[in-house]
Amino acid sequence: MEINGVQIDDTYAEAFPTWIARVIITAVTEEWAYRSAVEATGFATSAIGCPCEAGIEGFLSGDETPDGRPGVAVLFCTGKKKLKEQVVERLAECVLTAPTTAVFDGLPDAPEKIQVKLHFFGDGYEYQKEVGGRKCWVIPVMEGEYIGEEEFGIVKGVAGGNFFVMGENQMATLIGAQAAVDAISAVCGVITSFPGGIVAAGSKVKSNKYKFMPASTNEKYCPTLREKVPDSKVPAGIFAVYEIVIDGLDEDCVKEAMAEGIRAASLVPGVKFITAGNFGGTLGPYKFELHKIL
């Protein structure tokens, strides 16, 4: 199968379940909501070494937020127990502390909830108030008052949706990956948690040589090792590979993100081949077949 002259491998991306909270951060301007969201979702690329995976899902206008102010929707993804702990710490340290921010539950219809009790920070001076139909706590702080919901819906979503962009040299492939991330940023319900949305150094589980390593370089996808490892998966003429990893609220939005991202990458000159990563079904229950989703 080819799209815009780029060959699409006949394979599938394998993904696995994750618990997700969706937090809406609002502020006096979009810029302040964004700054807080960037801090709150940092150090959150991969569950391998970060305490969670997190990222910005999208921007919201005042019409779409409970308090009528501009906002940013962020997703936090990890195991159920760790999710609560991470949302508490990240909201407490990176949003409550940020200028003019408020937080609201972005999944009010989810049946499962986590409690994020920041109001104890108020040391008894806090009080309750309804904002846009949401039960909030108001905490007196140095800038004035912080406002936030404390119950957040969580859903079982999808982690590890992915595809690999391969190209004739590094720079062309990088811009191909960037175009993919641009396109995915317009899709609702998903994040790409790596820096700039792109993985430059994909990993395999464990290491062949160093037994203490939980993960190591995916040598079969390393262009410089093409002639040195058996069964290299780097096609002839490919000199760089970038992976796009997608976490999303459900299978449909991950599918849409993969399709939009692949189409966008295929339009960048120098991109030659697109495939996806799987572990033969041993990793997780979700399969996204490239030829079907496109």
Next chain:
Amino acid sequence: MEINGVQIDDTYAEAFPTWIARVIITAVTEEWAYRSAVEATGFATSAIGCPCEAGIEGFLSGDETPDGRPGVAVLFCTGKKKLKEQVVERLAECVLTAPTTAVFDGLPDAPEKIQVKLHFFGDGYEYQKEVGGRKCWVIPVMEGEYIGEEEFGIVKGVAGGNFFVMGENQMATLIGAQAAVDAISAVCGVITSFPGGIVAAGSKVKSNKYKFMPASTNEKYCPTLREKVPDSKVPAGIFAVYEIVIDGLDEDCVKEAMAEGIRAASLVPGVKFITAGNFGGTLGPYKFELHKIL
């Protein structure tokens, strides 16, 4: 004492020691170095609830980096043991994974060192190479090859340098704080680790009401509680307070940052009063007297 019509309180900021690593992240363009640096220094506002404090110290041109590419210098600050763990995880997850990045030690003359052995990720395919006079490891990855130093100098620096910007309403005070952060960003050796560099919700140690809380709102500095708490430190006519917290490599650069920041804030209309936070000398050994540093 007055600067540009703004009253400067006759008090001092109290600060305490921290261990600091300085990492230079380079990339093919400044933008990619910056994206990686933002991810690597996220979720790192305050040692209270984040695994470390971290931030961007500044941008470096190709003349200033070992590999001649544009770079970003970042500081990681925390206790000695945790520092190594955090630098390892943050470089492994947020820089090694980012497109085109390389890392170099930003404190090569420091006598104490930490080892950040990312090369095991190479699973035996890694090799050593000198870049700009630095001993580096080259790790084959999907985009090509990752290059990085693995020994980083660390120094005992200063955490918690601070001042409080107070103003006649919230928005004016916020822009005053932002002007301060702008000015501090031009000072070498320091970071402001909070979102956008600004603390909207400063804390006191522990809580009077909730014994399980390690920190709670600093009610004496809350404008809405001015009439409700005894000994409020909010002067009449003040309706918002923002704190700027500075971590730095030594006392001199923290002093310079405080002075530049205070001067900048004093130029913003609506800013009325500037003070600093201390705990009477019980918190740490460093004292920065506002009237002396200005």
Next chain:
Amino acid sequence: MEINGVQIDDTYAEAFPTWIARVIITAVTEEWAYRSAVEATGFATSAIGCPCEAGIEGFLSGDETPDGRPGVAVLFCTGKKKLKEQVVERLAECVLTAPTTAVFDGLPDAPEKIQVKLHFFGDGYEYQKEVGGRKCWVIPVMEGEYIGEEEFGIVKGVAGGNFFVMGENQMATLIGAQAAVDAISAVCGVITSFPGGIVAAGSKVKSNKYKFMPASTNEKYCPTLREKVPDSKVPAGIFAVYEIVIDGLDEDCVKEAMAEGIRAASLVPGVKFITAGNFGGTLGPYKFELHKIL
């Protein structure tokens, strides 16, 4: 009438007709489309001293552009004859010259058209090609090939939709204006052509003192002249005024932009009063009554 505690004056904004072209600029990434759009719409705040008014209407995903790449929609507004000249020069100098850009007509259904014949730049090496159903010219250039449509629909739209944000001090009023611009940026069909979308120095037609001036400061709206001029329109307690000027494809989108902008500004603490500018009906045929549109 009050919105969020902010008084809305019972008056109307007066606006006048302008001819508008809508150009879609696409590029390999959103960022490159944006950079070109910024250059193409610069020096275009006000018809008084700039050759046209222009600005960015919004961002388009690959699904919304003829060539499937990310794009930026820009509006150029001025008299009919000048419009053609300005679109030719701005596309030739700021888009054709920019990396990876292509241009498409953003008003294909408009019955009136202007011809923007950039293909002569090809010096005979140019050729025609259909892209996404659009007749384009391909021009060999140094980076490869430039692609663009050359016929652009134009419509008679609305210039000078406006409202004035007034507040208790300069900084609060500025952020109020910025929140208004944020909100307007989400509305289709409109631009705010001034720097950052905000007018800090509104003008009246002609000058009382200097007969050679086509425009001069609108002294009735200057807070520092409140006690010095007769009939000042600055209410008591107001110390800053910013004007938001809106150009749009039709009356409906200008109305929507005004409503969204006013609502957003009213949420910013320190904003106290919102009014609009008119010349008693002598300037133009459009009237936007604040109380009706909200």
Next chain:
Amino acid sequence: MEINGVQIDDTYAEAFPTWIARVIITAVTEEWAYRSAVEATGFATSAIGCPCEAGIEGFLSGDETPDGRPGVAVLFCTGKKKLKEQVVERLAECVLTAPTTAVFDGLPDAPEKIQVKLHFFGDGYEYQKEVGGRKCWVIPVMEGEYIGEEEFGIVKGVAGGNFFVMGENQMATLIGAQAAVDAISAVCGVITSFPGGIVAAGSKVKSNKYKFMPASTNEKYCPTLREKVPDSKVPAGIFAVYEIVIDGLDEDCVKEAMAEGIRAASLVPGVKFITAGNFGGTLGPYKFELHKIL
């Protein structure tokens, strides 16, 4: 000659004189100074079709500006007579109108001056005031008061310093050009006036086929015409060419910018060849020989 494996052509860039004004725009924050500067320097890529060439030279901290606020230095370049007209219009429409801005002369030691009398806008309410040792006019405006110098030094500088980045495909060459622009942005006294600093479609004077065209595509540098035109200057294996054009206050800073830019481009993988443009000495008196400046 080779740098980092990239061949540097043994040729020179030919440049010509231009008159330059350097304006320092300050504002309450760097961001507002920047927004105004972007608007004021837009539609100013090339003297061929724009009213002047202009761009941002660099950022200034409060220590470097007359009023102690953060600032942006911009250069305006064109013929002497047009320079005055353009500086007047661009400051009047894009800086005076922008929030919180002030302007100062960036070349106070230049013996030649232009008068930029914006104070007539004050309609008689304006007055004089000294700021940071500079004679300024204060004009009452809607946001409060605008402050600005009105006499600007001008110098005979250099326009058209240039080099061409050539590479193995379009994306790699584009990032090479971007790395060059990043490096040049750190050099004092120069601007790169094209969108993002890069020319994707370089021109030759006049047209062979269309006699009414003042300029047309430089077919000898078009990769797609390599086999079709006689004397193509595109080497084998080159599939994209970007030009960096530099205007500067004197020959030394243009040389430094060229050297820094070429070095930076040479570090980007896929960049293969760097040359420069000249017209055999018929265009202007300045020659920048690539092998000498490096």
